[in-house]
Amino acid sequence: MSHMGYPRLMAVDRDHVLRSAAALLTRKSTATMDEVARAAGISRATLHRHFAGRDALVRALESLGIAECEAALAAARPDEGPASEAVRRLVHEIEPAAGLLAFLYTENQLFEGEEQNEGWARLDARIGALFRRGQASGEFRIDLTPAWLTEALYGLMASGAWAVAEGRVARKDFTHMIVELLLGGALRREES
Amino acid sequence: MSHMGYPRLMAVDRDHVLRSAAALLTRKSTATMDEVARAAGISRATLHRHFAGRDALVRALESLGIAECEAALAAARPDEGPASEAVRRLVHEIEPAAGLLAFLYTENQLFEGEEQNEGWARLDARIGALFRRGQASGEFRIDLTPAWLTEALYGLMASGAWAVAEGRVARKDFTHMIVELLLGGALRREES
DNA sequence: CTTTCTTGAGACATTAATGTCTCACATGGG
DNA sequence: CCCATGTGAGACATTAATGTCTCAAGAAAG
Numbered sequence: 001m002s003h004m005g006y007p008r009l010m011a012v013d014r015d016h017v018l019r020s021a022a023a024l025l026t027r028k029s030t031a032t033m034d035e036v037a038r039a040a041g042i043s044r045a046t047l048h049r050h051f052a053g054r055d056a057l058v059r060a061l062e063s064l065g066i067a068e069c070e071a072a073l074a075a076a077r078p079d080e081g082p083a084s085e086a087v088r089r090l091v092h093e094i095e096p097a098a099g100l101l102a103f104l105y106t107e108n109q110l111f112e113g114e115e116q117n118e119g120w121a122r123l124d125a126r127i128g129a130l131f132r133r134g135q136a137s138g139e140f141r142i143d144l145t146p147a148w149l150t151e152a153l154y155g156l157m158a159s160g161a162w163a164v165a166e167g168r169v170a171r172k173d174f175t176h177m178i179v180e181l182l183l184g185g186a187l188r189r190e191e192s
Numbered sequence: 193m194s195h196m197g198y199p200r201l202m203a204v205d206r207d208h209v210l211r212s213a214a215a216l217l218t219r220k221s222t223a224t225m226d227e228v229a230r231a232a233g234i235s236r237a238t239l240h241r242h243f244a245g246r247d248a249l250v251r252a253l254e255s256l257g258i259a260e261c262e263a264a265l266a267a268a269r270p271d272e273g274p275a276s277e278a279v280r281r282l283v284h285e286i287e288p289a290a291g292l293l294a295f296l297y298t299e300n301q302l303f304e305g306e307e308q309n310e311g312w313a314r315l316d317a318r319i320g321a322l323f324r325r326g327q328a329s330g331e332f333r334i335d336l337t338p339a340w341l342t343e344a345l346y347g348l349m350a351s352g353a354w355a356v357a358e359g360r361v362a363r364k365d366f367t368h369m370i371v372e373l374l375l376g377g378a379l380r381r382e383e384s
Numbered sequence: 385c386t387t388t389c390t391t392g393a394g395a396c397a398t399t400a401a402t403g404t405c406t407c408a409c410a411t412g413g414g
Numbered sequence: 415c416c417c418a419t420g421t422g423a424g425a426c427a428t429t430a431a432t433g434t435c436t437c438a439a440g441a442a443a444g
Contacts, residue, residue: 043392106298151355159347168339235422
């Protein structure tokens with residue numbers, strides 16, 4: 001056996017390589033293919049056997065990030081209970097992937113004209129729907145558009161990830177800082 | 193005359209070149225020196241006469257961004273009146289430079305170990321002081337640290353600039369979106 | 385043990401951006 | 415008119431990352 005198109009052992013390591021790359025590129029977004037390979041404990045040649053090139057690696061990281069976001073979104077049960085609580089759950093669930101998200105978020109700004117992965121569009125739509133639900137139920141103010149709230153969520157996650165990485169914010173406060181700032185703005189104030 | 197160390201005419205254009213570069217790099221942060229030169233309407237050789245290299249150009253842009261932020265901060269009179277109004281004035285004043293800020297903000301994430309321009313530290317301190325003043329006066333909640341509020345301000349400005357650039361948010365809503373989201377979170381809610 | 389397959393190491397060509405230099409040209413001042 | 419100077423265009427070397435290839439060694443499966 002093992003004369004199939006795809007090798008046996010590679011599939012096992014692929015995920016490990018991907019996560020090493022995510023961890024490294026989160027810290028140094030310009031890391032070389034060689035650095036990525038070393039970080040994963042493999043040679044550059046083997047890295048190239050996993051991913052045809054840097055583009056392929058980034059696209060794979062994109063898929064990973066999208067998958068993690070979708071998993072977090074599913075775990076957050078966005079259609080259940082108050083929208084504000086759903087947002088809180090979402091940020092909490094997504095926290096472990098925040099560094100990767102920050103990398104992909106800024107990386108996507110470079111793809112100026114090129115089409116973006118449709119996965120992002122789907123995610124944007126689902127997160128936007130959550131904010132829209134909150135507006136419809138009267139929890140969220142309506143003068144901030146769902147599209148902007150979604151964008152702000154990404155931006156705050158990236159800022160939070162960097163602030164933690166540079167020690168300006170304690171890691172344990174990550175979720176609290178983001179949720180409180182975002183919800184405090186998105187939640188309609190009681191008219192006293 | 194004009195046998196001095198620095199040429200006469202170059203000083204006139206330098207600012208124009210710098211602003212062209214800012215406008216271009218805001219849209220495409222990976223633009224080539226050649227592209228930057230063409231965008232400014234000069235040749236690559238002349239661009240090199242203005243700025244020794246890409247590093248020098250980015251450092252000059254950094255100085256420009258810092259200068260614009262400091263000018264905006266001064267114009268916003270951060271020590272006058274309610275802190276929330278000062279923040280509103282600050283965002284409004286800084287809006288024209290938001291694109292440049294977004295570029296520099298993400299650019300700085302690459303300088304991993306290297307020391308950052310001390311100008312940023314000074315700005316961080318002054319903006320942080322504004323938030324601290326708001327906390328001391330009871331306007332802002334105290335569970336969000338001034339450092340995080342400062343970071344969040346940068347992040348929201350960058351997100352806002354990108355959202356506008358990609359048409360997800362109307363340019364005229366820029367200041368409103370950012371201020372409302374940031375202040376809504378930073379402002380202590382009335383206990384009803 | 386033998387075969388099979390992956391891997392690591394290194395050599396090599398390619399590509400893209402950069403930095404440097406020269407030279408002809410135009411312009412403006414004297 | 416003549417000189418000085420900034421400029422654009424292009425040639426050229428350099429650098430860094432990338433992609434591709436070969437080959438020997440090691441491990442696993444038979």
